[in-house]
Amino acid sequence: MSDAPIAILDVGSNSIRLLLWDGSDDFGPKGERITTVTGLRRGAGADGTIASDALNRLDVCVESYAARMRAAGVSRGVALGTSAVRDAPNRDAVAEIIGARLGLALTVISGTVEARLSYAGARLTVHDDGPVIVLDVGGGSTEVVRGEGSSPTGAVSLQMGAVRSTEDYLFSDPPTQDQLANLREDAEVAIAAAIATCGGAAPIVAVSGTASTLAAIDIGRYDPKRVHGHVLTRGAVEEMLSWMSGLAVADRGSIPGLEPARAPVIVAGAMIVAAAMSAAGADALRVSERDLLDGAVSFSPTLVGPVGIDGPIVTPLNELV
DSSP: OOSSOEEEEEEOSSEEEEEEEEEEETTEEEEEEEEEEOOTTTTOOTTOOOOHHHHHHHHHHHHHHHHHHHHHTOOEEEEEEOHHHHHOTTHHHHHHHHHHHHSOOEEEOOHHHHHHHHHHHHGGGOOSOSEEEEEEEOSSOEEEEEEETTEEEEEEEESOOHHHHHHHHOOSSSOOHHHHHHHHHHHHHHHHHHHHHHTSOOOEEEEHHHHHHHHHHHHTSOOHHHHTTOEEEHHHHHHHHHHHTTSOHHHHTTSTTOOGGGTTTHHHHHHHHHHHHHHHTOSEEEEESOOHHHHHHHTHHHHOEEOOSSSOOOOOOGGGO
């Protein structure tokens, strides 16, 4: 690898994340990490069409990322699209923005690949080869992956994420008890089935924005060094869920540790986490800041291509899609 950082971009349903990867050490990939909540799936059409204002938010976000990439001297990278992009009939509009702003082709990965990459990243948090379930509650989907050592043995991608579930279940502000109960029931059934399909219960490592946010709230502020590896008890998650679900979105924004942009969807995300712990019979889970971005680094020879001067020229990740 050259001395210049390599850009790993995750175009997610709720947030856009950038890792400027400049090497690895015993703890995994190193480099600056930037996260921006854009709500790409927010306001999507019934068929998954991404709304024009969401595309505008994406454009503003990646324009700022492009400036950061230029300042860092980035010449190689990859852009990965997950649930919202997978579902969108107008995914080409997302690809055009990524190509025009960053000079990267957008590689849309399947839910199974998303699960594999999240597992590879989360496994960096686990210091033995025992069985583990990696739970990735995203904006548009939730990935449940079970494995031992470096290899996942089963993976299920559910069409149930923090943004999607807010839109599908939690219509009121704050949500009603019936709405919350319906989401919990459906989430527990879906995740229990996913765990059974993957090979059964195991200790849980939770990755991505919902898990990190819950850890930050539990701690009282977002500190990545404290969030990474933080143990969330089931009681703590249930307690947070109980009082957050009784607050209006405007009031949730002042919760210490909660980024205001995540306030509209944190209740649904927390409910999915709680449902997963219930389905797995888990009294606690471990939060990992290592996730899909870190997992993508392990596939870097296949993933990463040059940033195009006259347009995107990265090779798609065909064998993993």
